[in-house]
Amino acid sequence: MDLHGKGVVVTGAGRGIGEALARAFHARGARVVLADLAGAGDVATTLVGAIGLDADVSTEEGNRLLVEQAIAALGQIDLFFANAGVGIGGDVLETPEDEWDLSFAVNVHAHRWAAKYLLPGWLDRGDGYFCSTASAAGLLVQIGSGPYTLTKRAAVAFAEYLAVTYGDAGVKVSCLCPQGVNTQMLHAGDDAESGGNVVKSAGEVLEPDDVAEAVCRTIDAETFFVLPHPEVAGYMQLKATDPDRWLGGMRKLQRTVLGR
Numbered sequence: 001m002d003l004h005g006k007g008v009v010v011t012g013a014g015r016g017i018g019e020a021l022a023r024a025f026h027a028r029g030a031r032v033v034l035a036d037l038a039g040a041g042d043v044a045t046t047l048v049g050a051i052g053l054d055a056d057v058s059t060e061e062g063n064r065l066l067v068e069q070a071i072a073a074l075g076q077i078d079l080f081f082a083n084a085g086v087g088i089g090g091d092v093l094e095t096p097e098d099e100w101d102l103s104f105a106v107n108v109h110a111h112r113w114a115a116k117y118l119l120p121g122w123l124d125r126g127d128g129y130f131c132s133t134a135s136a137a138g139l140l141v142q143i144g145s146g147p148y149t150l151t152k153r154a155a156v157a158f159a160e161y162l163a164v165t166y167g168d169a170g171v172k173v174s175c176l177c178p179q180g181v182n183t184q185m186l187h188a189g190d191d192a193e194s195g196g197n198v199v200k201s202a203g204e205v206l207e208p209d210d211v212a213e214a215v216c217r218t219i220d221a222e223t224f225f226v227l228p229h230p231e232v233a234g235y236m237q238l239k240a241t242d243p244d245r246w247l248g249g250m251r252k253l254q255r256t257v258l259g260r
């Protein structure tokens with residue numbers, strides 16, 4: 001898809017990967033709506049013609065309103081990027097239920113709620129593009145975090161479901177699955193037990209702008225996965241061909257990084 005002149009919405013655009021995506025799309029001539037709990041307006045003021053909206057995508061109503069307000073601002077939404085995410089929760093024995101609920105609401109349900117309000121217009125037009133930020137954790141496992149592993153796996157599954165179900169009707173889908181990216185989420189709780197430290201030791205930590213460039217190349221090509229860390233494709237291959245060896249390797253990484 002050529003982004004020039006297209007109406008684009010990015011959630012979680014107040015900082016981090018979402019901000020970098022919004023800036024990259026704007027630089028390619030897209031008309032961009034940036035949405036976040038807070039801070040999207042501050043970023044939008046630095047991008048000529050961009051609009052910032054406060055939006056909470058952890059509820060169906062928040063997504064419905066966002067789609068409605070973005071259509072009012074843009075005329076139509078050509079590309080919706082469900083990027084907002086939370087990296088909360090740890091071991092299954094310790095994670096409180098409210099952290100599971102919020103993880104599923106933001107990392108998974110937000111994607112299907114957005115799609116629910118986008119699809120009718122896209123199916124009428126026979127055209128639309130849904131992108132989501134999952135994670136390499138959604139293809140593999142997030143060592144130390146049950147909620148992140150489950151919700152990111154579900155986000156990948158939902159993107160695949162959309163691509164299969166609506167691809168022939170003109171809906172394009174891409175799914176971003178990075179390992180470490182240098183954002184606030186990666187550095188939250190920089191301690192020995194944090195998921196961020198596991199991710200940092202698993203491979204190169206990329207800058208958000210590099211990830212956004214990889215996303216733009218994928219949108220140009222209209223292909224499904226965005227894997228800014230190319231080694232992730234190799235891990236997926238190993239997992240598919242020799243799952244026990246892959247699980248053993250993941251346990252070894254856990255022992256090395258978490259000492260258990």
Ligand SMILES: NC(=O)c1ccc[n+]([C@@H]2O[C@H](COP(=O)([O-])OP(=O)(O)OC[C@H]3O[C@@H](n4cnc5c(N)ncnc54)[C@H](O)[C@@H]3O)[C@@H](O)[C@H]2O)c1
Binds near residue numbers: 012182
């Ligand atoms: N940083 C990494 O290493 C990494 C790796 C893989 C995937 N991801 C994913 O990338 C995405 C972006 O994360 P990031 O790294 O830029 O982290 P970040 O914490 O800097 O940004 C996340 C953004 O999502 C917003 N958000 C959270 N809950 C929201 C809600 N209910 N409604 C609206 N916005 C909400 C936050 O306010 C924040 O601006 C997330 O989905 C994350 O899981 C990050």
